[in-house]
Amino acid sequence: MNYLEHIGKYFMMLREVFKRPQKWKIFRETLFREIEDLGLKSLGIIMFISFFIGGVVAIQTALNVESPFIPKYLIGFATKRTMILEFGPTFTSIILAGKVGSYIASSMGTMRVTEQIDALEVMGINSLNYLVLPKLIATLLFYPFLVLIAMLLGIFGGWVAGNLTGLFHTVDYINGIQLDFNPFFIKYALVKTVVFAFVIATIPAYHGYYVKGGSLEVGRASTQAVVWTSVVIILLNYFLTQMLLG
Amino acid sequence: MIEVTNLNKSFGDAHILKGVSAVFEKGKVNMVIGQSGSGKTVFLKCMLGLHTPEIGDISFDGRVYSQLNIDQKRLLRTEIGMLFQGGALFDSLTVEENIMFPLKMFANQSKEEMLHRVNFVLERVNLPGSNKKFPAQLSGGMQKRVAIARAIVMNPKYLFCDEPNSGLDPQTATVIDNLIQEITAEYNIVTVVNSHDMNSVMEIGEKIVFLKDGEKAWEGSNKDIFITDNEAVVNFVYSSNLFKKVRESYFKESK
Numbered sequence: 001m002n003y004l005e006h007i008g009k010y011f012m013m014l015r016e017v018f019k020r021p022q023k024w025k026i027f028r029e030t031l032f033r034e035i036e037d038l039g040l041k042s043l044g045i046i047m048f049i050s051f052f053i054g055g056v057v058a059i060q061t062a063l064n065v066e067s068p069f070i071p072k073y074l075i076g077f078a079t080k081r082t083m084i085l086e087f088g089p090t091f092t093s094i095i096l097a098g099k100v101g102s103y104i105a106s107s108m109g110t111m112r113v114t115e116q117i118d119a120l121e122v123m124g125i126n127s128l129n130y131l132v133l134p135k136l137i138a139t140l141l142f143y144p145f146l147v148l149i150a151m152l153l154g155i156f157g158g159w160v161a162g163n164l165t166g167l168f169h170t171v172d173y174i175n176g177i178q179l180d181f182n183p184f185f186i187k188y189a190l191v192k193t194v195v196f197a198f199v200i201a202t203i204p205a206y207h208g209y210y211v212k213g214g215s216l217e218v219g220r221a222s223t224q225a226v227v228w229t230s231v232v233i234i235l236l237n238y239f240l241t242q243m244l245l246g
Numbered sequence: 247m248i249e250v251t252n253l254n255k256s257f258g259d260a261h262i263l264k265g266v267s268a269v270f271e272k273g274k275v276n277m278v279i280g281q282s283g284s285g286k287t288v289f290l291k292c293m294l295g296l297h298t299p300e301i302g303d304i305s306f307d308g309r310v311y312s313q314l315n316i317d318q319k320r321l322l323r324t325e326i327g328m329l330f331q332g333g334a335l336f337d338s339l340t341v342e343e344n345i346m347f348p349l350k351m352f353a354n355q356s357k358e359e360m361l362h363r364v365n366f367v368l369e370r371v372n373l374p375g376s377n378k379k380f381p382a383q384l385s386g387g388m389q390k391r392v393a394i395a396r397a398i399v400m401n402p403k404y405l406f407c408d409e410p411n412s413g414l415d416p417q418t419a420t421v422i423d424n425l426i427q428e429i430t431a432e433y434n435i436v437t438v439v440n441s442h443d444m445n446s447v448m449e450i451g452e453k454i455v456f457l458k459d460g461e462k463a464w465e466g467s468n469k470d471i472f473i474t475d476n477e478a479v480v481n482f483v484y485s486s487n488l489f490k491k492v493r494e495s496y497f498k499e500s501k
Contacts, residue, residue: 023351110337119334122294122406123348124323 010206016128017136017202030134038100038135038201039142043149045099046092050083050150053091054157057082062167072168076158076176081185083154089189090237092150093196096143097229101204104135105225108208109218117209132205139197147193188244195240196233203229247271248293248404248436253302255288262288263299264460273434275427275450277441280457281482286440289457290408293438294328295319306404324352327397329407329426333389335381335396341368342377345396352400367395371425387418391425398429405430407439411446419443423450444483447471456482472496 021027061078108131111117120127155177162168204225211221248270255263262285270276280286291297293304295311304311306322314322328334335344342364349360368374371391381389390410397405407426411419427450430437441447447454448468456464456479464476471483472493484490 026350114332114337115330115334116336118291118294118296119328119330119336121296122323122326122328123351124320125351 009210010202013128013132013206013209014202016126017132017205019126019129021129021133022125026130027134030130031137034134034138035142037103038138039146042096042099042146046095046146046150047153049095050087050092050154051157051160053087054079054083054154055161057087057154058158058161058173059165059167062162062165072172073176073179075162075168076155076173077179078176079158079173080155080177080181083151083158084185084189087154088147088151089192089196090233092147093143093193093200093233094230096146096196097200097204097233098226100139100200101226101229102222103204104201105204105208105211106218106222108205109211109221110215112209112211113214113218128209131209132202135205136198136201139201140194143197143200144190144193147189151189191244192237192240195236199229199232199236203232247307248438249303249305250289250293251303251305253289253292253299253304255285255292255297255299262460263292263302265302266457266460266462267302268455268462268465270436270438271453272436273431274452275430275437275439276453276455277439277447277451278455278457279440279442279447279451279482280463281442284457285460286442286457287408290406290438290440294326294406295323324348324400325403327400327402327405329390329393329397329405329410331409331412333381333386333393335389335392337381339380340377341373341379341381341384341392344381344392345399348396348400363399364395367399368392370398370429371395372421386413387415387421390414390418390422394422394425394429398433401433403435405435405437407437407441409440409442411441411443416445419445420449426450444486444489447483458482 058075058079061075065074117127120130159173162173207221207225211217250266250268253263253266266289278286278289288297292299309322345364345367346360349355349363371394373388373391410422410426423446426437451468454466454468454471455462458478464474464479466474484493
């Protein structure tokens with residue numbers, strides 16, 4: 001199957017996904033379960049990574065601005081900008097593409113090869129709508145919070161690293177954080193996050209839903225889902241940055 | 247009654263079903279048999295609406311599937327119960343939630359009413375008290391029984407079973423066969439079973455359709471299958487020495 005066919009099939013899948021849920025009560029229940037599975041269960045890894053990445057960014061910046069002519073508050077400034085503009089939305093989404101993307105593709109792929117999706121269809125249930133829409137809404141609702149937490153923890157991690165290494169002072173770091181604060185950057189980051197959340201929920205769902213074969217193919221679909229989700233995130237990141245900041 | 251007329255289905259260049267016609271009656275266990283690759287599963291999936299045939303019609307008590315609109319198809323599907331080869335139970339749900347799932351989706355009942363119905367069908371398949379177990383905690387036979395319970399919970403008019411005995415020991419397979427037969431008679435439903443388990447065919451096959459290379463090669467009952475001289479059926483059914491001997495002794499006794 002060529003790329004155009006895949007793209008066409010993906011959009012036809014979305015048409016089925018965006019139909020009205022057959023039973024709102026079931027949809028609500030599934031949505032809360034997906035928020036837990038796709039969102040809350042990712043909180044720990046995102047907090048851990050963002051805290052340490054923030055620390056590393058601050059240390060590396062501090063080590064690279066040793067000149068007395070460069071003010072120390074630039075360390076806090078650089079850490080803040082990195083966390084808000086790129087690490088928060090893009091890097092976090094790439095991590096989620098790996099963690100959540102593989103989960104979505106493999107769980108749906110397993111449902112396909114064990115005929116659970118056929119069982120839904122035979123019951124008269126729109127399986128795409130039932131399986132994918134709650135995942136999509138869960139990621140769209142929850143990932144902006146995850147990204148905001150990642151930004152805050154990254155900046156906090158930078159401050160902790162500075163204190164532990166003695167490379168810069170708290171006052172300088174806080175001055176850097178407050179310097180030239182542009183609220184639009186937060187909006188920019190959240191817009192990117194929402195677009196990436198859509199990609200993280202739907203591309204792995206596509207790969208999992210249409211898998212054919214057995215467990216080996218489910219594994220392959222899971223890998224492909226992560227690769228393609230990451231590729232699309234990177235490409236969209238470029239275009240969104242060009243459109244919103246260029 | 248389910249009436250299948252001139253069903254044709256292809257996948258790419260492979261012509262899987264070649265004009266299959268059959269009638270499946272109410273209150274009888276109808277069986278579709280044939281070698282692996284003969285088109286049994288595709289035939290069943292066409293009847294279930296999971297595959298769309300290129301030519302041919304399937305009529306459910308006069309309702310021609312291809313002529314129904316989306317809502318009518320959805321309504322028809324609520325009248326269908328399906329037992330998949332592997333059970334197809336939802337892994338993340340308990341036995342109770344699995345069985346309750348169609349009720350929650352389509353029946354406007356209170357939680358108590360649904361629970362009552364779930365317990366009733368669980369007793370019917372001889373699995374009372376297993377409500378809170380997950381499918382992974384059940385044996386293959388128990389999973390099949392839960393799948394039967396889920397298939398009948400909505401009081402279906404049509405029950406389809408794809409290889410209900412695959413992977414089961416002979417004793418458990420007999421239990422499943424008997425259950426299918428009892429439920430068919432009790433609820434007076436149209437049951438269509440895909441199988442190549444000859445024990446099942448001999449035991450419960452009240453009407454048998456034999457498929458060979460995507461075509462209907464023979465039809466009859468489990469009594470007729472002993473006396474048929476259709477070469478394809480004889481080669482398929484009596485391929486084992488045990489069944490050859492069973493057939494020989496049947497002829498000796500009838501003489």
